[in-house]
Amino acid sequence: MTAPRKAIVAGAGIGGLTAAIALQRAGWQVKVFEAAQTLRTGGTGLSVMANAMAALHSIDAHLPVEQAGQVIRDFFFKKHQGEAITRMPIHEIGEQLGHPSVNIQRPLLLRALAQQLAPDTLTTGLRCTGYEPRPDGVTVRFEDGSLQEADLLIGADGLNSVIRQQMLGETPTRPSGYVAWLSVAPFSHPVMTEGYVAHYWGRGKRFGLCDVGNGQAYWWGTCNHENAADAALNISKQEVLAAYAGWAPEVVAAIEATPESALLKMHARDRHPVEQFCDGHVVLLGDAAHPMLPSLGQGAAQAIEDAVVLADRLARTPDLRTALLHYQAHRHPRANGIVNAARFMSGIEQAESTLACWAREWYMRLSPQSSLRKKNIDLLSFKPCP
Numbered sequence: 001m002t003a004p005r006k007a008i009v010a011g012a013g014i015g016g017l018t019a020a021i022a023l024q025r026a027g028w029q030v031k032v033f034e035a036a037q038t039l040r041t042g043g044t045g046l047s048v049m050a051n052a053m054a055a056l057h058s059i060d061a062h063l064p065v066e067q068a069g070q071v072i073r074d075f076f077f078k079k080h081q082g083e084a085i086t087r088m089p090i091h092e093i094g095e096q097l098g099h100p101s102v103n104i105q106r107p108l109l110l111r112a113l114a115q116q117l118a119p120d121t122l123t124t125g126l127r128c129t130g131y132e133p134r135p136d137g138v139t140v141r142f143e144d145g146s147l148q149e150a151d152l153l154i155g156a157d158g159l160n161s162v163i164r165q166q167m168l169g170e171t172p173t174r175p176s177g178y179v180a181w182l183s184v185a186p187f188s189h190p191v192m193t194e195g196y197v198a199h200y201w202g203r204g205k206r207f208g209l210c211d212v213g214n215g216q217a218y219w220w221g222t223c224n225h226e227n228a229a230d231a232a233l234n235i236s237k238q239e240v241l242a243a244y245a246g247w248a249p250e251v252v253a254a255i256e257a258t259p260e261s262a263l264l265k266m267h268a269r270d271r272h273p274v275e276q277f278c279d280g281h282v283v284l285l286g287d288a289a290h291p292m293l294p295s296l297g298q299g300a301a302q303a304i305e306d307a308v309v310l311a312d313r314l315a316r317t318p319d320l321r322t323a324l325l326h327y328q329a330h331r332h333p334r335a336n337g338i339v340n341a342a343r344f345m346s347g348i349e350q351a352e353s354t355l356a357c358w359a360r361e362w363y364m365r366l367s368p369q370s371s372l373r374k375k376n377i378d379l380l381s382f383k384p385c386p
């Protein structure tokens with residue numbers, strides 16, 4: 001019997017944990033190293049869209065996620081005062097595809113994935129600092145000076161990936177041009193029915209309100225800003241409330257219900273797409289490979305798709321370097337297409353001019369449900385094979 005192949009995963013985010021589960025289920029020996037002292041315990045929520053749920057289902061890892069989250073039932077685009085522009089058929093697409101889209105608190109998602117790892121897979125508080133390629137594998141360096149050898153290193157270390165930097169050199173981030181405020185807070189409102197998601201559109205501003213289950217709401221607000229990177233650091237709850245004065249009552253009430261200490265501030269960024277996700281025995285996935293703006297709610301979903309496709313290619317192709325090239329060839333067109341689509345969508349959603357805001361509203365109002373369904377079905381379908 002041959003010894004199991006060994007993989008090291010840098011980063012215990014959504015992509016890294018999914019990759020570890022998928023590889024362990026395919027018989028690999030996997031170690032995951034996370035720089036932070038614990039898995040992220042605080043923070044916000046996100047939507048795990050139907051394509052990601054399908055990918056998780058393909059490795060039998062979907063149920064704990066579904067159980068910890070809230071299936072999306074109604075998804076609206078609304079005017080800032082609350083009038084519905086259109087309802088997106090997200091629930092119906094999920095039914096058609098056989099996989100729901102799920103809102104979930106980020107720490108609960110990480111826990112639902114981590115609980116599926118074999119014991120002693122995860123080491124926290126140990127930062128990976130780089131790697132030395134070898135002809136038959138890779139030596140991984142850690143910040144405490146230790147070294148580990150493996151057949152495969154997976155760089156799942158997020159937007160500021162050190163593995164990416166070593167593989168591709170400097171690839172600057174691109175600003176989004178807006179600041180984002182986010183939170184999860186106990187909140188209920190008559191408008192917020194079970195499985196509710198609404199994106200409220202203003203001029204140069206948006207607000208998202210999502211039922212993540214268990215009486216909790218995840219909300220986010222975005223606001224155009226000339227110097228978003230610096231502005232993100234210095235904003236109080238009062239300023240957020242002021243930014244959304246006159247918006248729908250549920251928007252204002254959600255911010256009011258949030259303790260200042262639970263408010264996160266950030267500046268979303270992406271990078272210009274690249275077509276290289278691997279080099280020898282080292283491979284990138286998720287935000288390390290293709291960070292994207294959050295407009296389509298697909299960053300984590302693409303990290304999950306990456307992880308599942310990577311494990312599949314490694315199982316199907318005995319030569320590791322060839323398997324990584326197959327992974328790269330299959331994944332970069334889809335993931336990079338979504339990076340570009342998310343940036344395009346972000347421009348539309350953050351529009352400020354009266355004409356642009358009017359055009360986007362009427363475009364959405366006049367789009368029949370059948371056309372919205374057709375436009376979204378590809379995005380929300382997971383296709384593991386080319």
Ligand SMILES: Cc1cc2nc3c(=O)[nH]c(=O)nc-3n(C[C@H](O)[C@H](O)[C@H](O)COP(=O)(O)OP(=O)(O)OC[C@H]3O[C@@H](n4cnc5c(N)ncnc54)[C@H](O)[C@@H]3O)c2cc1C
Binds near residue numbers: 287288302
């Ligand atoms: C405001 C906002 C809203 C979003 N909403 C959604 C949504 O609704 N749906 C969706 O699908 N996506 C969403 N996304 C995108 C999503 O959050 C990311 O795409 C996703 O988290 C990427 O997962 P990842 O595992 O690649 O990276 P990360 O989640 O960033 O995980 C990387 C991990 O690596 C660790 N790490 C970093 N460096 C090192 C190192 N050197 N060594 C070891 N560990 C290291 C980090 O601590 C972290 O735990 C959103 C993003 C933003 C900003």
